Amino acid sequence: MTIFVTLARRTEIYSKSFIPSSVALWNDLSNEMKESHSLNIFKSNLKRLFKPPVVPEYFYTGMRKFTVYHARIRNHCSNLNADLYLNHLRDSPTCQCGYRSENAEHFLLIVIYFRLLENILCSQH
Ligand SMILES: [Zn+2]
DSSP: OOOOOOOOOSOHHHHTSHHHHHHHHHHHSOHHHHTOSSHHHHHHHHHHHHOOOOOOGGGGOSOHHHHHHHHHHHTTOSSSHHHHHHTTSOSOOOOTTSOSOOOHHHIIIIIHHHHHHHHHHHHTO
């Protein structure tokens, strides 16, 4: 069986980086796991050992389109100016209305509210 030795490390950040942490994980595996006869057997043994988390059913409910929008907003990857600014794709996070940041809160609570109000007022004339 193969045991790897970790190199001396100077910083805590490096000890948590990929190679040292991978070496530590490999060395902690049982001999049975390390001596798997094929990659597929190794992978199935890993799945049995670590049991990947079950994805909750509510992740699959609702319309996919809105789930994608929700995920983009939560991960700051939407087309809102604040997210575009955060991702270095806009020069400013300001909203078209002049508010300092077109973020999710401003968009969902203020912009949509005023658009609905505008539609109601326009439909009355
Ligand atoms: Zn605005």
